[in-house]
Amino acid sequence: xxxxxxxxxxxxxxxxxxxxxxxxxxxxxxxxxxxxxxxxxxxxxxxxxxxxxxxxxxxxxxxxxxxxxxxxxxxxxxxxxxxxxxxxxxxxxxxxxxxxxxxxxxxxxxxxxxxxxxxxxxxxxxxxxxxxxxxxxxxxxxxxxxxxxxxxxxxxxxxxxxxxxxxxxxxxxxxxxxxxxxxxxxxxxxxxxxxxxxxxxxxxxxxxxxxxxxxxxxxxxxxxxxxxxxxxxxxxxxxxxxxxxxxxxxxxxxxxxxxxxxxxxxxxxxxxxxxxxxxxxxxxxxxxxxxxxxxxxxxxxxxxxxxxxxxxxxxxxxxxxxxxxxxxxxxxxxxxxxxxxxxxxxxxxxxxxxxxxxxxxxxxxxxxxxxxxxxxxxxxxxxxxxxxxxxxxxxxxxxxxxxxxxxxxxxxxxxxxxxxxxxxxxxxxxxxxxxxxxxxxxxxxxxxxxxxxxxxxxxxxxxxxxxxxxxxxxxxxxxxxxxxxxxxxxxxxxxxxxxxxxxxxxxxxxxxxxxxxxxxxxxxxxxxxxxxxxxxxxxxxxxxxxxxxxxxxxxxxxxxxxxxxxxxxxxxxxxx
Amino acid sequence: xxxxxxxxxxxxxxxxxxxxxxxxxxxxxxxxxxxxxxxxxxxxxxxxxxxxxxxxxxxxxxxxxxxxxxxxxxxxxxxxxxxxxxxxxxxxxxxxxxxxxxxxxxxxxxxxxxxxxxxxxxxxxxxxxxxxxxxxxxxxxxxxxxxxxxxxxxxxxxxxxxxxxxxxxxxxxxxxxxxxxxxxxx
Numbered sequence: 001x002x003x004x005x006x007x008x009x010x011x012x013x014x015x016x017x018x019x020x021x022x023x024x025x026x027x028x029x030x031x032x033x034x035x036x037x038x039x040x041x042x043x044x045x046x047x048x049x050x051x052x053x054x055x056x057x058x059x060x061x062x063x064x065x066x067x068x069x070x071x072x073x074x075x076x077x078x079x080x081x082x083x084x085x086x087x088x089x090x091x092x093x094x095x096x097x098x099x100x101x102x103x104x105x106x107x108x109x110x111x112x113x114x115x116x117x118x119x120x121x122x123x124x125x126x127x128x129x130x131x132x133x134x135x136x137x138x139x140x141x142x143x144x145x146x147x148x149x150x151x152x153x154x155x156x157x158x159x160x161x162x163x164x165x166x167x168x169x170x171x172x173x174x175x176x177x178x179x180x181x182x183x184x185x186x187x188x189x190x191x192x193x194x195x196x197x198x199x200x201x202x203x204x205x206x207x208x209x210x211x212x213x214x215x216x217x218x219x220x221x222x223x224x225x226x227x228x229x230x231x232x233x234x235x236x237x238x239x240x241x242x243x244x245x246x247x248x249x250x251x252x253x254x255x256x257x258x259x260x261x262x263x264x265x266x267x268x269x270x271x272x273x274x275x276x277x278x279x280x281x282x283x284x285x286x287x288x289x290x291x292x293x294x295x296x297x298x299x300x301x302x303x304x305x306x307x308x309x310x311x312x313x314x315x316x317x318x319x320x321x322x323x324x325x326x327x328x329x330x331x332x333x334x335x336x337x338x339x340x341x342x343x344x345x346x347x348x349x350x351x352x353x354x355x356x357x358x359x360x361x362x363x364x365x366x367x368x369x370x371x372x373x374x375x376x377x378x379x380x381x382x383x384x385x386x387x388x389x390x391x392x393x394x395x396x397x398x399x400x401x402x403x404x405x406x407x408x409x410x411x412x413x414x415x416x417x418x419x420x421x422x423x424x425x426x427x428x429x430x431x432x433x434x435x436x437x438x439x440x441x442x443x444x445x446x447x448x449x450x451x452x453x454x455x456x457x458x459x460x461x462x463x464x465x466x467x468x469x470x471x472x473x474x475x476x477x478x479x480x481x482x483x484x485x486x487x488x489x490x491x492x493x494x495x496x497x498x499x500x501x502x503x504x505x506x507x508x509x510x511x512x513x514x515x516x517x518x519x520x521x522x523x524x525x526x527x528x529x530x531x532x533x534x535x536x537x538x539x540x541x542x543x544x545x546x547x548x549x550x551x552x553x554x555x556x557x558x559x560x561x562x563x564x565x566x567x568x569x570x571x572x573x574x575x576x
Numbered sequence: 577x578x579x580x581x582x583x584x585x586x587x588x589x590x591x592x593x594x595x596x597x598x599x600x601x602x603x604x605x606x607x608x609x610x611x612x613x614x615x616x617x618x619x620x621x622x623x624x625x626x627x628x629x630x631x632x633x634x635x636x637x638x639x640x641x642x643x644x645x646x647x648x649x650x651x652x653x654x655x656x657x658x659x660x661x662x663x664x665x666x667x668x669x670x671x672x673x674x675x676x677x678x679x680x681x682x683x684x685x686x687x688x689x690x691x692x693x694x695x696x697x698x699x700x701x702x703x704x705x706x707x708x709x710x711x712x713x714x715x716x717x718x719x720x721x722x723x724x725x726x727x728x729x730x731x732x733x734x735x736x737x738x739x740x741x742x743x744x745x746x747x748x749x750x751x752x753x754x755x756x757x758x759x760x761x762x
Contacts, residue, residue: 077639097715134644160646188646239670241678272729272746295650298727344651346641375641402641433642459640576664 008038052563053094064103070110083570096123104129117142121149129155139164146543147173155183165191172197181205187213203228212236215269220248226255226285236267240275276305292317309533316340319354326358330365338371354384364389371396378409384418388425398433404460407437420445432458443467447474451548457481468492482507490517497524504557522576530558532574616708675749705735719750
């Protein structure tokens with residue numbers, strides 16, 4: 001193994017980029033551990049509380065890119081109260097104090113502040129890339145710091161964050177000499193945008209590949225921007241209010257025709273139905289289309305656009321497309337790999353919407369499909385069994401039937417057999433979300449067949465602790481398990497405490513676990529942080545000794561960690 | 577069924593008594609303890625029972641369906657716009673060719689076309705000319721149009737007012753050359 005000098009081994013390691021593989025390499029021997037340590041460029045931390053910045057820096061002194069994730073997934077649906085945690089500030093401060101030459105920071109579900117962004121922008125001379133996904137706590141002032149101070153910035157990618165828009169001049173903070181922009185995504189900003197500054201920035205960014213605008217960028221500005229950036233690959237349209245046949249529209253059409261590199265289209269945050277036709281000329285090259293925010297576009301217009309998109313690999317759409325529309329997708333988009341269908345009616349009982357027929361059509365027509373997120377009002381076992389037969393290659397399968405506990409609408413049976421068929425056929429399934437009426441049986445199937453499953457989301461499902469036990473015992477590769485409103489209790493929680501060391505985290509809310517059970521778990525497993533998010537403001541009850549049979553009406557979130565209890569938890573989070 | 581309700585009453589809970597949590601729990605217990613009612617033969621029966629006893633509280637379940645707030649907001653806007661066709665405040669966008677930004681007006685505030693057009697003339701500072709059934713609007717470069725439910729652009733004034741309010745999705749004051757196609761007299 002050590003016939004080669006370290007530099008040669010390091011050079012070989014350079015070709016190994018996946019985190020899992022690099023983790024494996026570091027376990028081979030001490031020498032490899034050391035070489036790998038010093039040469040690791042990209043560090044991924046799936047739970048910011050599993051480790052501290054200091055330990056990170058001790059282990060990897062030379063990294064350039066850091067990915068951090070904070071809040072649990074269910075925070076996306078408002079199940080985690082404000083102030084829970086996930087603060088990036090200590091990380092930025094620690095990194096700033098050290099000598100690490102940070103170039104890229106990718107954060108997901110974390111709390112970021114303007115002060116933190118300012119510190120970030122001043123501390124790392126070669127900082128190139130900032131990607132914030134589902135973060136909050138900062139404003140456009142923080143963006144102004146990044147724009148002003150990061151001379152070598154390439155990417156500023158803001159995805160679905162909650163940003164306080166001070167309607168300031170952050171875009172004009174990019175110096176006139178700054179020309180290295182490659183990615184600019186500010187679609188989630190709600191306020192006005194300085195169009196002049198934006199146009200000047202785009203005009204002096206010859207390397208710009210990805211531009212995603214917010215709703216304050218109107219049609220005529222879009223036309224001018226596209227004329228300045230015909231090399232664009234990925235475009236997010238802001239606002240496209242109908243001005244059919246107007247001068248702006250004609251200019252836009254001319255500009256679009258020149259964008260021969262355009263492969264990805266998204267946005268249409270404010271859009272009139274007819275606007276899509278302007279993009280028909282570029283459809284034949286599109287590989288990615290995200291119209292999931294275009295609530296005002298009728299299904300018929302969506303279909304007309306999609307008919308031209310023969311090379312589409314990724315499609316995110318609203319269910320207004322209907323089953324008919326999905327049939328068009330199935331017959332047109334033979335290269336489709338990922339499909340997400342979002343609901344337009346959150347409360348059920350809608351008449352449009354897609355059904356099991358749409359899902360079956362897609363599975364029959366798109367042989368390369370491997371990821372799906374499908375919101376619908378109804379499903380049948382027969383449909384799921386057909387889907388499983390048509391598409392044994394699913395890696396991610398997420399089905400959300402809007403009404404909890406809804407059975408097969410034809411047979412009134414639970415959907416155990418349908419999901420069972422999915423897990424049995426899809427041997428590479430890594431992520432699964434189940435819904436509808438489900439008994440313990442479906443979990444028996446999951447435990448038996450879903451051997452590669454890493455993430456499972458359960459809501460309103462199961463009958464007894466056995467359900468959860470089937471999963472914990474069977475799914476050896478489980479990393480993230482999130483459960484809500486299901487009758488799993490202490491027996492399941494405590495059956496195999498060591499299992500949680502092999503997982504990143506477990507979330508259980510509105511289940512049957514009790515405070516006493518959680519405390520027992522915390523005692524048995526000191527290497528876990530067992531947190532109760534208590535929203536009832538009843539701290540007194542715990543002190544008065546009420547325990548044992550009390551249900552944890554609130555939320556249990558536990559995760560493995562090497563640094564013990566976190567110190568930044570708010571009062572409503574009890575760490576047991 | 578009643579026995580489950582009583583069991584719930586005696587349990588110590590973290591929630592305050594008399595809060596919504598209690599009634600939520602009753603419903604949830606009925607749903608989750610379904611299996612205790614019997615074996616598989618009774619499953620259909622108990623599912624049906626469950627549906628009777630647990631009417632889906634669609635609007636009230638926190639964090640369900642699992643859709644981000646940003647997505648919920650766009651759906652809500654769309655719903656509000658279509659809900660308002662009932663007459664509770666029929667807000668529609670108004671654009672005018674050449675104007676830097678759009679306006680919104682409440683159609684239910686006007687009793688008829690005359691009032692509406694007058695209001696638009698004041699808002700955008702223009703004149704709309706005179707309406708003729710055959711030729712449309714004569715005497716002005718501006719033509720008032722609206723987009724109907726089918727996505728088509730129609731001349732304002734052709735259909736009865738009530739029908740217009742119900743089918744109108746947005747307004748556009750067309751100007752100049754585009755307006756000619758709609759029968760603007762030359």
